[in-house]
Every structure is written in structure tokens, then in C-alpha cells.
């Protein structure tokens with residue numbers, strides 16, 4: 001697994017860890033994507049783990065578009081999202097959709113997402129294209145700019161050990177290196193087009 005990141009001073013891209021359940025494999029996958037995307041890129045790719053963000057289920061009385069936030073956790077989340085120029089959402093397909101924790105995190109805000117490039121990377125036994133389709137619709141509703149390039153990472157039972165952890169993440173994800181590089185390139189192009 002690549003462990004080093006090129007130093008860079010460019011725009012900040014959040015690689016969002018979109019599963020928060022105990023025993024999840026998402027942090028390792030997101031870190032692997034982050035490291036490959038970072039290699040040679042002028043962008044700064046940073047992990048943004050929704051487990052660390054720790055939002056409750058949406059508890060704001062007014063809709064996010066009004067930006068009259070009652071809770072400190074919402075203001076903190078607003079500042080975090082505002083500080084990024086683009087996003088790579090990494091998530092497992094859950095029952096043909098994407099995780100509720102990710103939808104909840106998106107719904108807390110509105111303007112903060114607007115016009116920002118958004119890449120999606122799902123994983124599942126068939127890659128997770130149904131979750132991707134649903135998330136892309138929501139990202140369009142938020143007026144983000146979903147990239148054409150997306151990642152569908154196929155993870156089958158042969159990749160997984162008895163504790164449902166990836167046996168060898170490099171072997172499983174290596175075939176997607178070029179696609180990850182293409183995602184980074186498209187994010188840069190989208191940012192340049194702003």
C-alpha cells in the first residue's frame with residue numbers, strides 16, 4: 001500500500017469515509033484511494049471520516065438552505081465542508097443504496113456543497129453501481145458537479161478474511177490505480193474550469 005503523500009499546497013480535496021459501522025473496511029479503502037490520488041497531484045487530498053465528524057441524525061429545525069443553524073455541530077460541519085474545494089465520496093453499497101450516514105451528512109448543509117467537484121467511489125461484490133446512481137442524483141440536487149469518472153471497486157469474498165477485513169488491499173485495489181489517477185485529473189480540470 002502506498003504510504004507517502006507528495007507535499008502540495010493546492011486546493012483541498014476531502015476523501016470522505018462514508019461508512020461508520022464497527023469493523024468497517026472503508027477507512028483502509030479511502031486511505032488507499034487518497035494515497036494514489038495524491039501521488040504527483042498538486043491537490044491536497046485529506047481523509048474526512050464521518051465517524052470522527054460524529055453528527056447526530058439531522059436535528060436542525062430549519063432547512064439547511066436558510067443557513068440559520070441552531071447547533072454547534074452543524075456550524076462546525078459547515079466550516080469543515082466550506083474549507084474543502086472538492087470531494088471524493090468513498091462508500092459501500094448497502095442494500096442497493098448508499099449509507100444513511102452519508103445522506104445525513106449531506107442533508108445537514110446545502111450551499112456549502114454547491115458547485116464543488118464530486119467524485120464517487122463505491123465498493124461491493126459487484127462494485128456498487130446502484131449506490132453510485134442514487135448518490136449522483138443527490139449530488140446533482142445539491143448542485144455539486146459530479147465527475148464523469150467514477151470508481152466501482154469489486155470486492156468479493158476471496159478478497160476478505162474470516163473477520164471480513166481485506167486480506168491484501170494492494171492486490172484488491174491495484175487494478176483501479178489508473179481510474180483513481182483519472183479521478184484526480186478530472187477534479188483538477190473541474191477546479192480549473194471554475
Ligand SMILES: Cc1cc2nc3c(=O)[nH]c(=O)nc-3n(C[C@H](O)[C@H](O)[C@H](O)COP(=O)(O)O)c2cc1C
Nearest residue numbers: 019021023024025026092093094095096124125126
Ligand atoms: C447493511 C448492509 C447492506 C449491504 N448491502 C450490500 C449490497 O447491496 N451489495 C453488496 O455488494 N454488498 C452489500 N453489503 C456488504 C458490504 O459490501 C460489506 O459488508 C462491506 O464490508 C461494507 O463496507 P464497510 O465494511 O466499510 O461498512 C452490505 C453490508 C451491510 C452491512
